[in-house]
Every structure is written in structure tokens, then in C-alpha cells.
Amino acid sequence: MIDIVLLSLLVVIAIAIIRMxxxxxxxxxxxxxxxxxxxxxxxxxxxxxxxxxxxxxAGISTLLMLVVITMTGRKEKSTRHKPLSALFxxxxxxxxxxxxxxxxxYFGSADxxxxxxxxxxxxxxxxxxxxxxxxxxxxxxxxxxxxxFGEVVVIFTAGIGxxxxxxxxxxxxxxxxxxxxxxxxxxxxxxxxxxAKMLIPFIFLFALYVQFHGDFGPGGGFQAGxxxxxxxxxxxxxxxxxxxxxxxxxxxxxxxxALGVLLYGSVGIVSLMNGGNFLDYNVLSSNPIAGQHLGIxxxxxGVGCTVASVMVVIFFNFAGRRAFQQHKKQAQDKESSxx
Amino acid sequence: MDIIITICSGFLLLVGSFLCIxxxxxxxxFPDFYTRMHAVGVTDTLGAGMILVGLMMLSTDFxxxxxxVMVLLFTLxxxxxxxxxxAKAAFHNGVRPKDSNNLEQSxxxxxxxxxx
Numbered sequence: 001m002i003d004i005v006l007l008s009l010l011v012v013i014a015i016a017i018i019r020m021x022x023x024x025x026x027x028x029x030x031x032x033x034x035x036x037x038x039x040x041x042x043x044x045x046x047x048x049x050x051x052x053x054x055x056x057x058a059g060i061s062t063l064l065m066l067v068v069i070t071m072t073g074r075k076e077k078s079t080r081h082k083p084l085s086a087l088f089x090x091x092x093x094x095x096x097x098x099x100x101x102x103x104x105x106y107f108g109s110a111d112x113x114x115x116x117x118x119x120x121x122x123x124x125x126x127x128x129x130x131x132x133x134x135x136x137x138x139x140x141x142x143x144x145x146x147x148x149f150g151e152v153v154v155i156f157t158a159g160i161g162x163x164x165x166x167x168x169x170x171x172x173x174x175x176x177x178x179x180x181x182x183x184x185x186x187x188x189x190x191x192x193x194x195x196a197k198m199l200i201p202f203i204f205l206f207a208l209y210v211q212f213h214g215d216f217g218p219g220g221g222f223q224a225g226x227x228x229x230x231x232x233x234x235x236x237x238x239x240x241x242x243x244x245x246x247x248x249x250x251x252x253x254x255x256x257x258a259l260g261v262l263l264y265g266s267v268g269i270v271s272l273m274n275g276g277n278f279l280d281y282n283v284l285s286s287n288p289i290a291g292q293h294l295g296i297x298x299x300x301x302g303v304g305c306t307v308a309s310v311m312v313v314i315f316f317n318f319a320g321r322r323a324f325q326q327h328k329k330q331a332q333d334k335e336s337s338x339x
Numbered sequence: 340m341d342i343i344i345t346i347c348s349g350f351l352l353l354v355g356s357f358l359c360i361x362x363x364x365x366x367x368x369f370p371d372f373y374t375r376m377h378a379v380g381v382t383d384t385l386g387a388g389m390i391l392v393g394l395m396m397l398s399t400d401f402x403x404x405x406x407x408v409m410v411l412l413f414t415l416x417x418x419x420x421x422x423x424x425x426a427k428a429a430f431h432n433g434v435r436p437k438d439s440n441n442l443e444q445s446x447x448x449x450x451x452x453x454x455x
Binding site for chain 1: 413
């Protein structure tokens with residue numbers, strides 16, 4: 001029953017997103033969509049996925065899109081051409097995908113291949129082989145460590161892409177001007193600044209809890225990284241970008257992002273050197289279970305570092321671009337008024 | 340003793356749910372931004388707070404109790420702050436509360452438009 005309600009709400013929101021022209025409302029609806037799918041995942045007992053969806057889909061991606069909207073403007077441009085060919089391609093792809101699902105086993109059917117070999121193995125043996133209570137973490141970080149490595153590299157590549165496209169060289173004068181703007185802004189946002197100051201330490205603490213508690217409950221590097229980054233982004237939004245840049249050096253954050261991926265890969269290389277397969281943690285220590293624990297701890301740490309710093313880098317570059325644009329506009333205005 | 344706790348928590352849960360529902364209705368039916376925000380604020384602090392206190396009474400595990408206390412503290416801290424920031428942003432961007440004159444004017448306009 002609750003599944004049907006949630007799914008129909010998802011459909012309603014998806015249609016609303018398509019039909020809206022106000023991009024700000026669309027971003028808010030995307031956030032609601034993320035939160036609803038998170039509750040849907042909770043209803044399906046997939047708490048880890050729900051946590052990730054709530055942190056990434058409802059939290060940080062909404063935030064990043066809002067930053068982008070402040071640069072691009074909030075109204076959608078009216079399309080003059082009728083995108084019939086695009087509709088055709090989408091219909092064709094969708095039809096093919098639906099046709100592809102016909103061969104798949106029914107949802108939840110007991111004789112699907114995944115329920116015959118894979119799931120029983122994970123459920124029965126993961127406690128002996130990996131030795132941590134949360135099966136999702138042991139699948140994600142140990143059995144499927146190679147896939148997770150790929151995901152981390154994807155996130156890292158996204159960060160590099162944003163850096164190459166949006167990196168702005170900043171002059172010192174520019175900084176001072178932003179500083180003066182920020183100083184005046186500080187007197188205006190008193191309440192939220194104080195409350196945020198109280199909350200930010202707790203957010204950091206919660207991120208660390210999620211990071212290191214991932215073995216026992218829902219959590220892990222991805223969620224922890226996003227939460228960590230969101231605390232820094234909150235600080236940057238309230239206290240101004242240049243203030244945040246003074247606290248958190250962007251070059252340092254970029255190095256951390258690379259170090260996270262390096263740490264993950266090095267764990268794999270070390271296990272290769274010790275005579276195991278790539279990312280086979282059993283050989284990291286004399287006791288296989290202890291080796292698994294060490295390996296999972298290290299790669300989760302790498303994932304957390306990379307995710308947090310890539311998010312911070314993306315936000316800094318988006319927001320820095322915006323400040324750069326504003327500055328350019330002001331300069332142009334001054335020139336035109338002088339003329 | 341048990342039955343008193345159960346009745347108390349049931350009462351609190353009921354009142355909290357009522358406040359949440361009334362907040363939802365207020366969000367849909369109130370005339371302008373600020374009154375709507377007031378309705379949401381009631382849901383945020385009092386409705387959620389009462390439900391949390393009701394759940395606290397039912398919890399037997401200390402860990403669950405502590406978690407609920409923390410959630411309550413955070414909602415009490417964050418709810419009013421978000422309301423404040425929202426109202427401030429709206430006022431800053433030129434959304435003015437509807438006063439009675441405005442209401443009458445808009446009603447008159449509606450009447451004239453319906454007559455036309």
C-alpha cells in the first residue's frame with residue numbers, strides 16, 4: 001500500500017518537473033523526488049541505498065544545482081522547435097529497455113539466478129569471510145570492491161572535469177572586494193550564522209560516525225563524504241566564499257581528493273604484492289578477518305576523502321565562477337557609467 | 340504505571356498528528372506566504388516535538404531514547420531558524436504580507452472581474 005502511494009507520488013512529481021518552467025521550483029521538486037525515493041527504499045528495507053539517496057539526491061545535488069541556477073537564471077528558455085525527433089529517440093530507447101526487461105525474472109521471484117547463488121553466499125558466508133555485521137558494506141567494500149573503485153574514479157573524474165572547465169584565476173584585489181561584501185553581509189545574517197556555528201561541529205561529528213560506523217549499520221564512505229562536504233558548503237554559503245577559502249585551502253582539498261583514490265588503489269596494489277588478487281584483503285594481515293577489516297577501513301576512508309573533497313571542489317568552483325561573473329559585471333557597469 | 344505512560348504517549352501522539360494535519364491544511368488554505376509559513380512552523384516544532392516526546396515515552400531502550408532526544412533538540416533548533424531565514428528571504432525579495440486593505444482590494448478586483 002505504502003509502496004503504491006510513494007510510487008504514484010514519484011510519478012506525479014516527475015510529470016510536474018517536466019511541465020514546470022521555473023527552474024528554481026524544478027530543483028526543489030528534484031530534491032523532493034530524491035527524498036521520496038529514499039523513503040521508498042526504506043520501505044523496501046534497503047536502508048543503505050536510502051541513506052545514500054537522501055544524502056546525495058536530496059541533499060548535495062539539489063544544493064549544487066541551486067548554485068548553478070544563481071549563475072544561469074531561473075527561467076527556462078522557451079523552445080521554438082518541436083523536439084519530435086528527440087521524443088522518437090527517447091520512446092525507442094525506452095521501448096527497447098522495457099522489451100529487455102521482459103526476459104528478466106519477475107520481481108522478487110525465488111528462482112532468479114541472483115537468489116540462487118549470489119544472495120545465499122553473501123547472507124550465509126559473509127560473517128565468516130568478512131566478519132562485519134552489515135552485509136551491504138561487506139558486499140560493497142570487499143566482494144565488489146573493484147566496482148566501488150570504479151565509482152570512486154568516476155567521482156574523481158567529475159571533479160577534474162569541473163576543475164578544467166570552470167577553474168578561475170583569482171586576483172588579490174578581487175578577493176578584497178569580495179571580503180568587503182561579505183563583511184557587510186555578516187551583520188545581516190546573524191541568527192542563521194550563530195545556529196550554523198553551533199551545528200557545524202555536530203555535522204562533522206555525524207559524518208565521522210557514519211564513516212566509521214559503516215561496518216555495523218547503514219553508512220560508509222560515500223554518505224560520510226557527502227555529509228562532511230555539506231558542512232563545509234554550509235560554512236561557505238553563510239560566511240562567504242573567500243572566508244571559506246581562507247579556512248580550507250582549495251589546493252589542499254584537491255590533493256586530498258587525489259590521495260583518496262590513491263589510497264584505494266594502493267590497498268589493491270599492496271594486496272597484489274602480498275600474493276593475493278587485486279583488492280583481496282585476506283592477505284593484508286596474518287589473520288584473514290583482520291585483513292578484511294583493515295582493507296575495508298582503508299578503502300572506506302579513501303572513498304570518504306575523495307567524495308568529500310570532490311564535492312567541496314565542485315562547489316568552490318561553481319561559486320567562484322559566480323563571484324567572478326558578478327565582479328566582471330560590476331566592472332563593466334563602472335566602465336559604461338564612466339563613458 | 341504502564342497504562343498511564345501508554346495513555347500519555349498516545350495522547351501526545353494524537354495531538355502531534357492533529358497539529359501536523361492542521362499544519363498541512365493551513366499550508367494549502369492560508370492566504371499569503373507568511374501565514375502559510377506560520378502553519379508549517381507549527382508542524383515543524385510543536386507537531387514533530389509532541390510526536391517525538393510521545394515516542395520517547397514508549398521507548399524502552401536507552402539508546403533509542405537518547406537518539407530521540409537528539410532529534411528533538413535538532414528540530415527545535417533548526418525549525419525556527421529555517422522559518423526565520425525563509426521569512427527574511429521572502430521579505431528581502433519583496434513579498435509583503437497581505438493586510439486587510441489588500442485583501443479587500445483583491446476581493447473587489449475578483450468581484451469586478453467576475454461581474455465583467
